[in-house]
Amino acid sequence: MISARTKSGAVRPGLDHPVQNPSRLQQSRRDFIGTLGFATAALTCAVPAWMCLRAYVPNVLYEPPRRLKVGPLARFTEGATYLPDQRAFVFREKDTLFSIGARCTHLGCTVQLAKMPEVEGGYEFHCPCHGSKFRADGTNFAGPAPSPLPYYTLDIAAEDDQLILDMSVLADKGWRLTVRS
Ligand code: FES
Missing domain, CATH: 2.102.10.10 (Rieske [2Fe-2S] iron-sulphur domain)
Structure with a gap:
């Protein structure tokens, strides 16, 4: 059980909200930034790759001969x-x-x-x-x-x-x- 101090200075047993572990919070922030970086890098590579591949497909509308x-x-x-x-x-x-x-x-x-x-x-x-x-x-x-x-x-x-x-x-x-x- 974790206790908390009230305004008057009295110590109240128990807590309304559990306190998060600061090292775990930092770890999850690092994970999030890492994932975001990976997604950005993947997108940065994927867009030019798609454009290169698309260049090999001729931009032609096939219509039956007239x-x-x-x-x-x-x-x-x-x-x-x-x-x-x-x-x-x-x-x-x-x-x-x-x-x-x-x-x-x-x-x-x-x-x-x-x-x-x-x-x-x-x-x-x-x-x-x-x-x-x-x-x-x-x-x-x-x-x-x-x-x-x-x-x-x-x-x-x-x-x-x-x-x-x-x-x-x-x-x-x-x-x-x-x-x-
Ligand atoms: S398409 Fe409307 S009358 Fe022929």
Whole structure:
């Protein structure tokens, strides 16, 4: 039991708070400072090491190619062929081909081809998200879509006669690729 002295000088047995051992207090302070020093040193080494490693990873955004071969010409028969990976339609009318993008010009949903024999062109594009509609030539006429669907450029690869879809170059509405039969 440890005693304590009151204000009046009387000695009171027992203590409200145990007195800490000063050498143990110093030891725990030393431990804390040591740990803090170690953490700071580790952080100082880790940051430049991470930056060095990061420098070996190229800061490049990988995007799918915008110009690519989409198959032999024979794949594209009369009418519409949908290319899901490119979100584009390729239309063939005898010896001419053209491509219309299927990405809605409102918020980018994929439009669907709706066959409608009663309308000019025989079909329309309908967007399932907010109801935009486009005529067969891609012109927007209903819903929130602010502009027509894009036309992409087509080409034939010289080396193997495959059709090339080039989404990096937009074409005018009347643009057509003519191929020999
Ligand atoms: S994304 Fe097509 S109408 Fe909204």
